[in-house]
Amino acid sequence: MHAAATACFIATRDYDLGATLTCGQAFRWSFRDGAWEGVVGSRWVRLRQRADGIDAETAAPSASWSWLTDYLQSELDLGSILRTFPEDEPMRASVAACRGLRLLRQEPWECLASFILSSTKQIVQIEQIVALLCSRFGEPIEAPAGFGLVHAFPTAARLAMASEAELRACKMGFRAPNLLATARRVANGELDLRSLQARPAAEARDALVALPGVGEKIANCVLLFAYGFQEAFPVDVWVGKAIHQLYFPKRRPTPQRFKRFVETYFGPNAGYAQQYLFHFVRTRRDKVGVTPK
DNA sequence: TGCCAGGGCTGGG
DNA sequence: CCCAGCCATGGC
Numbered sequence: 001m002h003a004a005a006t007a008c009f010i011a012t013r014d015y016d017l018g019a020t021l022t023c024g025q026a027f028r029w030s031f032r033d034g035a036w037e038g039v040v041g042s043r044w045v046r047l048r049q050r051a052d053g054i055d056a057e058t059a060a061p062s063a064s065w066s067w068l069t070d071y072l073q074s075e076l077d078l079g080s081i082l083r084t085f086p087e088d089e090p091m092r093a094s095v096a097a098c099r100g101l102r103l104l105r106q107e108p109w110e111c112l113a114s115f116i117l118s119s120t121k122q123i124v125q126i127e128q129i130v131a132l133l134c135s136r137f138g139e140p141i142e143a144p145a146g147f148g149l150v151h152a153f154p155t156a157a158r159l160a161m162a163s164e165a166e167l168r169a170c171k172m173g174f175r176a177p178n179l180l181a182t183a184r185r186v187a188n189g190e191l192d193l194r195s196l197q198a199r200p201a202a203e204a205r206d207a208l209v210a211l212p213g214v215g216e217k218i219a220n221c222v223l224l225f226a227y228g229f230q231e232a233f234p235v236d237v238w239v240g241k242a243i244h245q246l247y248f249p250k251r252r253p254t255p256q257r258f259k260r261f262v263e264t265y266f267g268p269n270a271g272y273a274q275q276y277l278f279h280f281v282r283t284r285r286d287k288v289g290v291t292p293k
Numbered sequence: 294t295g296c297c298a299g300g301g302c303t304g305g306g
Numbered sequence: 307c308c309c310a311g312c313c314a315t316g317g318c
Contacts, residue, residue, distance in 0.1 A: 024299055119300035125316060126299080173314030178301085215301050236299035255308070278299075298317090306309080 004061035011053040012074040016100030018049065020072075023279040024123050025104055025225045027114050027130045028153070039134075040071050041107060042152045044143040059142040073102050081230075084267045090246040091273060094280035101279055103272055104225060108193040109186060110153040111226035112208070115218045116179050117172050125171075132170040137162060159183035178213025185211065201229040224271040232271045233262045239274055242281040 021029040021036050029038040035048040045068065048055040056068055069075055078100070085091045117133075118126050130153075137158050138151030159167070160183040167176040185191045191211065196204040201223060208219035223232035235243075243262065244252055253261065266273040 115299080118298095120298055120313085121300090121315080122298045122317065124298095128316085168314085171315060174301095174312090175314080213301065217300060221299070234299070237297090238299070282299090296318090298315100301313090303312085304310095306307105 004063040006058050006061050008056045008062070008065045008068070009050075009053055010056060010065070010069060010072070010074050012072075013052070014078040014100050015049075015054065015072075015074060015102060016098055017047060017054060019098040019101040019279060020104065021047075023098075023101060023275060024282070025221075025275070026106060027123070027127045028134070039141065039150060039152060041067060042139065042141050043067070044141055044147070044150050059144050070105055073105055076102065078102065081269050081272050084269045085273045085276075086266060090242075090277065090280075094273075094276040097280045097284065098276065101276060103228075103230070103275060105228055106226045107153070108196070108222065108226040109156050112182070112186075112193070112211075112214070112218075112222050113153070113156075113159070113179060115221045116182060116211075116213045117175050118218070118221075119175060119213070129170055129172050133159075133167075133172075136166070136170065156183045156186035160187035175213060178211075181212045182214070197227055201231060204229070205232075220271070224275075230269045230271045231263075233266065233274050234271070235262060235274075236278070238282055239278050242277055 017036060018031070021038070026038075029036050031037075035046050037044070037046050039045065043062075044059045046057045054072070054074065056065070062068075082095055082099075085095065113133075114126065114130055117129050121129070134151040134153055135149070137154035139154075141150050141152050143150040159179065162180065162183075164176050164180055167180055170176075172179065186193060191207060196207060199207075204227065205216070205219045205223060208214050208222055209216060214222075217234050217236060220232040220234040223229040224234065240258075243258070247261070247265075248258075252258075262270065262274075
């Protein structure tokens with residue numbers, strides 16, 4: 001690229017920044033004065049939606065912006081993904097509601113730790129817990145004047161040195177021992193998160209599920225949001241309820257048949273389809289017929 | 294106020 | 307395999 005700069009325009013079509021950053025895959029973004037502010041790795045970033053792309057600003061200069069285009073997946077041909085979705089009414093409605101929603105490519109440790117904190121929590125609460133955790137354990141990073149202290153997501157090594165009480169003080173309740181034990185396993189090398197990228201999805205999933213506080217749902221979130229295994233299909237209470245009501249309106253399938261359905265029906269980019277469904281049912285005004293419980 | 298949240302784990306049928 | 311109960315906390 002050119003000389004190091006603190007601003008960059010990312011040309012991209014079919015990109016809905018708001019849907020992408022609020023759809024429950026990342027927890028460090030906030031909307032202020034018409035722009036999205038967040039932290040990617042050790043960089044503070046502000047993003048602004050444009051008709052033909054995204055304006056990005058940072059506090060520290062960058063010579064290359066691949067760290068950001070990788071994270072945003074702005075070069076992905078979204079149309080080729082959407083064409084693999086099943087042609088049914090729920091999927092059509094979901095895509096129509098938020099076409100331009102993308103899956104991010106997040107750093108595995110941050111994604112794993114965040115989703116360990118997600119269990120039985122609303123998205124706003126996860127954001128609060130993550131914010132506390134970052135402010136107490138994350139490395140300070142450069143931000144524009146007037147923004148106060150901004151912190152990176154804490155490393156596994158740093159959290160491994162924390163006490164359970166310190167973690168509980170971040171309002172994470174019973175999730176604290178799980179986060180702590182997982183941080184220790186990652187920090188001491190018992191689990192190498194980087195090595196999962198090259199392994200088959202099923203093997204990577206098994207390795208994640210072996211961690212305390214990580215079941216199938218959270219493992220699938222990490223496979224999908226950090227590693228880009230686009231067939232991974234997390235089923236939370238919203239998605240579960242939506243699928244029951246949209247695809248099995250008469251009687252509930254057995255858990256086994258339900259599992260087989262979500263693993264086969266939605267195609268090679270099932271995880272992507274799942275995220276459109278999730279965002280659709282969670283944000284639509286008229287939730288009649290599709291509300292959890 | 295009570296219900297519920299991007300669940301996982303354990304212990305019973 | 308399936309299910310109920312429990313875990314902690316706060317938004318709505």
